[in-house]
Amino acid sequence: MFTFAIPNKGTSYMATNIIEKLKWRYATKKFDAAKKLSEAKLNILIESFNLTATSYGLQPIKMVVIGNDDVKRKLLPLTMNQQQVQNASHVFVICTETKMDAEFIKDNFNLVEETRKTPRAILDPFEAFIVDEFSEKSKASIDTWMAKQAYLALGNLLTVCALEDIDACPIEGFEPEKYDQLLNLHALGLKSVVVLAVGYRSNDDLFSGLKKVRRGVEEVVIKIS
Ligand SMILES: Cc1cc2nc3c(=O)[nH]c(=O)nc-3n(C[C@H](O)[C@H](O)[C@H](O)COP(=O)(O)O)c2cc1C
Numbered sequence: 001m002f003t004f005a006i007p008n009k010g011t012s013y014m015a016t017n018i019i020e021k022l023k024w025r026y027a028t029k030k031f032d033a034a035k036k037l038s039e040a041k042l043n044i045l046i047e048s049f050n051l052t053a054t055s056y057g058l059q060p061i062k063m064v065v066i067g068n069d070d071v072k073r074k075l076l077p078l079t080m081n082q083q084q085v086q087n088a089s090h091v092f093v094i095c096t097e098t099k100m101d102a103e104f105i106k107d108n109f110n111l112v113e114e115t116r117k118t119p120r121a122i123l124d125p126f127e128a129f130i131v132d133e134f135s136e137k138s139k140a141s142i143d144t145w146m147a148k149q150a151y152l153a154l155g156n157l158l159t160v161c162a163l164e165d166i167d168a169c170p171i172e173g174f175e176p177e178k179y180d181q182l183l184n185l186h187a188l189g190l191k192s193v194v195v196l197a198v199g200y201r202s203n204d205d206l207f208s209g210l211k212k213v214r215r216g217v218e219e220v221v222i223k224i225s
Contacts, residue, residue, distance in 0.1 A: 018163070023212060025162035028169045028197070030088040030205035036067075037198060040092065041166060045198065048160040049092075050154040056130055058108050060100055060146040061153055062190055064093040064183055072169055079174040079195070088169070089199030094153055095181060095190040096146035102131045150193040157196055171195035 037045075042065070049063050066072060067090045075085040085091050097104065109127040112118055134142060154170055161168040172194060179185070179192040201208050 005054075016127070021162040021165075023158070024201040025168070026160065026207060026210070028077070028088075028167040028199075028201050028205060029084065029207045030202040031084060031089070031167065031169075031197065032202040033087040033199075035200035036089045037166065039076050041164060044164055045092075049094075049153055049154060050151075052156045054106075054149045054152065055145065057112075057120055058100075058105065058130075059149075060097045060104070061150050062095050062188070062191075062224075063153070064095065064190075064192075066091040066093065071167050071182075073143055075174075075179070076109075076183065078178040079171060082170045082171060082173060084171065084197040084221060085174075085195070087199070087202070088197035090197075092157070092196040092198065093183065093185075093192050094150045094184060094194050094196065096143070098189050100134060100142050100146060102135075105131050106132065110121060122220065133148040147193050153195060159196075161198060166198055168199075169197045171197060192205075193212070 046063075046065065052061075054061065066075070072086050072088070072091055074093060076083070079085045097196070105127060109213075111122050113123055114118065137145070158168055158170060170204045174192075174195050179195075180190075187192055
């Protein structure tokens with residue numbers, strides 16, 4: 001059976017087990033407020049967020065990690081009163097940059113240069129290509145592109161949560177502008193895109209016992225062999 005190991009963590013996941021874990025996960029409606037994520041678990045999620053692949057590797061996303069009960073309580077009315085944001089151990093607010101310009105792209109290439117010692121002669125044409133491409137896009141299409149990267153991080157986190165036995169609920173039902181205001185995100189050059197509540201399911205969450213509703217794989221996958 002295929003297995004893979006995470007270096008230095010001593011954890012290994014079996015391929016068949018991954019499907020079981022993905023079946024175990026569900027959009028948690030009721031968290032046990034008394035159960036908190038350990039620092040180690042929280043750090044796995046934070047690292048996973050940062051390891052998410054992004055288009056061109058530009059990482060136009062950041063994540064606000066909220067463990068503070070007062071702040072979580074304030075999020076409740078801004079989240080259609082969805083109790084998850086209050087009862088979850090932590091609430092992640094995945095954000096995108098408010099500005100994606102040549103300077104941001106340059107900073108990213110400087111990081112590549114510094115990290116990999118790649119000569120500027122190799123990086124410069126690629127950087128110019130990306131700057132040029134973005135200069136032709138509208139603000140709306142750049143925002144959409146950035147939001148896609150935020151959702152990719154959300155998907156990545158959902159899978160990692162499942163593998164790590166952490167419950168989670170992705171949340172689109174919130175008021176982004178009000179989140180931005182409460183968390184002062186504009187001052188950080190950010191705006192909220194999607195939310196993820198993480199923690200541990202309450203024993204009496206009715207949704208944990210419900211069957212998964214999915215179309216058959218033969219319906220959603222078109223194989224060309
Ligand atoms: C992007 C996204 C946004 C979602 N927003 C909410 C939400 O605001 N509140 C909620 O209770 N569930 C939300 N969900 C959960 C979905 O309803 C749920 O994932 C879907 O019904 C499939 O069920 P399962 O995740 O339990 O398998 C969201 C899911 C995704 C992927």
